[in-house]
Amino acid sequence: MESRTLEVRTGHAPAIVDLTPEVVAFCHGRGDGLCHVFVPHATAGLAIIEVGAGSERDLWTAVDGLLPRDDRWVHRHGSLGHGADHLLPAFVAPSLSVPVDDGVPALGTWQSIVLVDPNRDNPVRRVRLSFLAG
Amino acid sequence: MESRTLEVRTGHAPAIVDLTPEVVAFCHGRGDGLCHVFVPHATAGLAIIEVGAGSERDLWTAVDGLLPRDDRWVHRHGSLGHGADHLLPAFVAPSLSVPVDDGVPALGTWQSIVLVDPNRDNPVRRVRLSFLAG
Amino acid sequence: MESRTLEVRTGHAPAIVDLTPEVVAFCHGRGDGLCHVFVPHATAGLAIIEVGAGSERDLWTAVDGLLPRDDRWVHRHGSLGHGADHLLPAFVAPSLSVPVDDGVPALGTWQSIVLVDPNRDNPVRRVRLSFLAG
DSSP: EEEEEEEEEEESSSSEEEEEHHHHHHHTTSEEEEEEEEEOOOOOEEEOOOSSSSSSHHHHHHHHSSOSSTTOSSOOOSTTHHHHHHHHHHHOOOOEEEEEEETTEOOOOOOEEEEEEOOOSSOOOEEEEEEEEE | EEEEEEOOOOOTOOOEOOOHHHHHHHHTTSSEEEEEEEEEOOOEEEOOOEOOSSHHHHHHHHHHHOOOSSSTOOOOOSSTTTTHHHHHHHHSSSSEEEEEEEEEEEOOOTHHHEEEEEOOOOEEEEEEEEEEEE | OEEEEEEOTTSSOOOOEEOOOHHHHHHHOOSSSEEEEEOOOOOOOEEEEEOSSSSSHHHHHHHHHHOOSTOOSSSSSSTTTHHHHHHHHHHSEEEEEEEEEETEEEOTTTTEEEEEEEESSSSEEEEEEEEEEE
């Protein structure tokens, strides 16, 4: 299994980072198979959405509705509402996979693979890419 | 890696379409491995739920609560509330996989693999099936 | 493909059960690859979260907000609000996978793989582990 670990700078604000170029580069030349993406952090997830048309901001609106950043959470440390960050991966999971045809991820036209990181306290994240030959 | 692309007619209303018969047919005769299901669209997802007992309607109730179809979304074009459709895949992801034993998906008795398509504007969808031999 | 089926006692209350020790034991000695985890039940899901710091209770708070346990659901049998249990897997999916390096799941420090079972009516659950060599 071929693997690569990306280091992603997410800064000190909630961040949605497009990983598609890195995934495309990683798959290049590898033939047919599955590209598996994994985030080894407990307060971030992965999604496949359209980017650049407003859905990034909309996603935070939806996440804030589902997981309000207030003092309701038992798990509390760091910023107010950080307990919400710990729930994000239950709904926006940290593992996904995409078919790859002749080294090219078979994403739809409007699909981008993004890191969803609500966490204000960890400015650098890792993302693990793995290729399973089919 | 063996693959097949299904074309699914979802029409002009929100649709939950049971893909289990197609997945079963695709896996038949393939031995042990994983069946990966992927939707190459930015406004649809996949779920494994029970069908035929009301959960399809209930799922729209829950989705409408999480992602109301109104003018709150930055991403707006097409029908009112279409920005919500663009968020669905962040919560109901477009990739999943199921173990396959001797050509038979190892689904539980009440599990069906369904396409979840809230989009009123795209009447035909593709679903990609891939088999990774174990 | 190597597989193992766990039997997990969840009892008659909503349960979040840490499966990490079983996943670690299953992967031990298997080299590089992907560990796939699957729940063959229609009213349970899988998540990767931190355990032991309150997020288990917080997750039920969030689930109860998204899927209230009342009589709004069309799918109804068993306990009041059981229709909500049938929607959980649409949001907390029953399939996930984790990279494995030399027999060790590449989880982050604070990540645990948990079974999320809101169902009060089924005290015993199965979880299927599969290893795909890379």
